[in-house]
Amino acid sequence: MIPYAPFTPKQTEYIRRAQTSWLNVAEGGRRAGKNIINLIAWAAALDSHLHLCGGVSTSAVKMNIIDSNGFGLAYIFGERAHMGQYRGRDARTIQTSTGEKVVILAGGKKGDDAARIKGNSYGSVYVTEVNECHPTFMKECIDRTLASRRRQVFFDLNPKPPSHWFYKDFLDFQDELKRQGKNPGYNYGHFMVLDNQSLTNEQLRVELAKYGHNSLWFQSDILGLRTAASGRIYENYDPHTMILTPEQVGKLKLVDLAVGVDVGGTDATCATLLDGYPMAREGKPLKALDMALVASTFGGLVSALALLFFSPPISRIAMSFGAPEYFALALFGLSIIASVSGKSILKGLVSGALGMLLATVGVDSISGKSRFTFGSVMMYKGINMIAVLLGVYAIAQMISRVNGGGRKGQRH
Numbered sequence: 001m002i003p004y005a006p007f008t009p010k011q012t013e014y015i016r017r018a019q020t021s022w023l024n025v026a027e028g029g030r031r032a033g034k035n036i037i038n039l040i041a042w043a044a045a046l047d048s049h050l051h052l053c054g055g056v057s058t059s060a061v062k063m064n065i066i067d068s069n070g071f072g073l074a075y076i077f078g079e080r081a082h083m084g085q086y087r088g089r090d091a092r093t094i095q096t097s098t099g100e101k102v103v104i105l106a107g108g109k110k111g112d113d114a115a116r117i118k119g120n121s122y123g124s125v126y127v128t129e130v131n132e133c134h135p136t137f138m139k140e141c142i143d144r145t146l147a148s149r150r151r152q153v154f155f156d157l158n159p160k161p162p163s164h165w166f167y168k169d170f171l172d173f174q175d176e177l178k179r180q181g182k183n184p185g186y187n188y189g190h191f192m193v194l195d196n197q198s199l200t201n202e203q204l205r206v207e208l209a210k211y212g213h214n215s216l217w218f219q220s221d222i223l224g225l226r227t228a229a230s231g232r233i234y235e236n237y238d239p240h241t242m243i244l245t246p247e248q249v250g251k252l253k254l255v256d257l258a259v260g261v262d263v264g265g266t267d268a269t270c271a272t273l274l275d276g277y278p279m280a281r282e283g284k285p286l287k288a289l290d291m292a293l294v295a296s297t298f299g300g301l302v303s304a305l306a307l308l309f310f311s312p313p314i315s316r317i318a319m320s321f322g323a324p325e326y327f328a329l330a331l332f333g334l335s336i337i338a339s340v341s342g343k344s345i346l347k348g349l350v351s352g353a354l355g356m357l358l359a360t361v362g363v364d365s366i367s368g369k370s371r372f373t374f375g376s377v378m379m380y381k382g383i384n385m386i387a388v389l390l391g392v393y394a395i396a397q398m399i400s401r402v403n404g405g406g407r408k409g410q411r412h
Contacts, residue, residue, distance in 0.1 A: 005197035014189035015041045021187035026156045028191035028224030034156040036071045043076050045152045046101045048123025055128045057107040059363040059380025064128040108137030121147045126154040131166040161228035192224050
């Protein structure tokens with residue numbers, strides 16, 4: 001656990017202003033203590049019965065708000081706080097001198113996550129990494145506090161480019177109102193890693209030495225400024241050696257990754273593997289690419305027309321979906337395994353079962369319960385799908401090629 005350290009005057013002033021402000025935004029560089037500052041201010045605002053804390057996912061909420069390296073709600077309230085359920089959602093119940101307080105945990109990465117926090121009015125809301133959440137979720141969080149007798153909203157965020165939706169759609173307007181003296185309930189604080197009193201001078205020196213002081217990373221991570229890349233980002237980028245002319249491109253023999261190596265670059269290229277890679281091994285990679293191009297173009301045009309004409313009625317059907325329909329849809333998806341299993345249906349079923357088992361690891365997006373995490377917060381987000389795909393497909397194919405399994409019949 002990180003050692004406790006005193007607040008700076010700037011941090012103390014932000015916490016003081018938060019007691020009388022409806023909107024509190026802590027923005028700045030990484031490791032600047034924004035999260036801790038907001039937690040202390042928010043803990044003093046829990047005077048109503050029901051409150052909400054949100055983030056990209058419920059696992060992010062647990063890490064940043066409930067635990068927070070020993071500074072979260074679990075440690076602020078100690079034995080008076082317990083994890084439980086509130087109407088089927090993960091919640092933290094806190095016993096205080098003014099009665100029981102319930103803090104609901106909610107993920108907000110997707111637009112439909114906003115529907116899961118409806119139906120309640122919250123006394124206060126704290127959303128961590130708010131600019132990583134979906135705009136609809138963020139707006140719903142604000143709307144849900146409208147009826148509170150002491151309305152308080154807390155946001156923390158790492159800086160994004162100035163054109164980011166959170167600034168353009170929301171925060172820039174609040175800043176302008178404050179400049180005009182029309183928004184006295186808006187409390188904004190900007191913090192840097194230099195404001196973090198828990199870091200020693202030696203730790204700060206080592207951290208600052210990692211960045212070039214003119215780089216975008218220094219301006220964003222250390223100074224906490226809203227930056228946007230312009231021109232060439234990498235100074236060691238040499239256009240004379242890295243940019244190819246049309247003539248040079250014409251002389252190259254390019255083979256699509258999905259056809260030449262048997263590893264799909266994207267989800268869409270996985271179907272190309274079924275016929276494209278065997279054709280490439282027979283010495284027909286260009287024919288496979290031509291067929292993939294024609295099929296992709298035809299499929300894209302047909303899909304676009306279908307979306308144009310059929311999306312309204314389909315959307316009405318989708319809105320009526322409930323648990324039985326989603327279960328049937330999932331079952332249909334699993335049945336597709338039989339059509340791509342080739343000669344061995346058993347292998348296809350085993351692979352599908354293994355995939356379902358891996359998908360259960362992490363925090364359930366509906367109930368918020370942890371599954372197969374074994375007490376590790378690193379497992380809250382589940383198993384990284386890219387790592388699984390690389391391990392199962394890409395690395396296996398590379399080993400096969402190194403051992404000579406991919407040499408037969410290849411011609412270029």
